[in-house]
Amino acid sequence: MHFTRARDLLLSGIVAAGVGLALFDLAYGSMQSIPRFAGGLLAIMALGELIGGFVVKDRIHTGRLTEAIVVSRVVVLAKASSQLGAIMLGVWFGALLYLVPRSASLAAAREDIPSAIIGAVCAAALVAAALWLEHCCRTPQDSDHGDRGDQQTPRN
Template identity: 50%
Template sequence: MHFTRPRDLVVAAVLGLVLIYVVFQFAYGDLPQLPLLAGVTFAVLAVIEVILAYSIRSRIRGGRVVGAIGIARSVALAKASSLAGAFMTGAWVAAFAYVFPRRDELVAAVSDSRSAVAGVVCSALLVAAALWLEHCCRTPSESDRGGTRGTTG
């Protein structure tokens, strides 16, 4: 497994943007109002991943034994979260791009604009937290370990 590349995130974001913009073009009137706190789930996940990242980072820097399976699972979580966050960032940007210009003509567009902004921020936070977690799971170099050989990590 390779670490997340920027192009992977860009592709996911563009897919989310295009897909959701097309959905809004054809079905916005039939969709329920976007909840203001819809994106907050991603913010909660971002906080959890930041806590996990700092925990893993401190274990590795402290020279304590870190299970390879746990690290592999954390990397998989980080990769999935960064891609999902990028997709949803694009989706929320599409929602905002569709509803913001229509806020004078549609009552629902005003609250949907606020929801879209909250969603963009929370999704972007998830991407950042996931990339940080992925970075913390990398094998440290000799200088990161304090130059000692034989340190488990």
């Protein structure tokens, strides 16, 4: 398994921004206002993953985490969370692309911009925390060789 690549997250975010923009264009007139902290759950997830990263990193480096399956599950969680964060960042960015140009003429759009900004910031925080958690799952041997899988250490 390879570590999450920025291009994969970027592609997910761009597609989600297009979908978000299209959905806002279709349904904004019939929507209620966006709750101020609609993206708050993403911030809570980010905080959990940030704390989890420190715990996992400490346990790996002190040798207290001996089961590889635990680390594998944490890596899967981190990869899924970074994708979720990228998708939600794209959706919030699509919402902003819809709302900002209309904010001069629509009071509702003007009032929804802060909610979309908070959602985007929370989604970006989730991406960052998930990448941190994934980074923390590296063993000390992984850190010695960087991200390149083509280098082998000689064994005597």
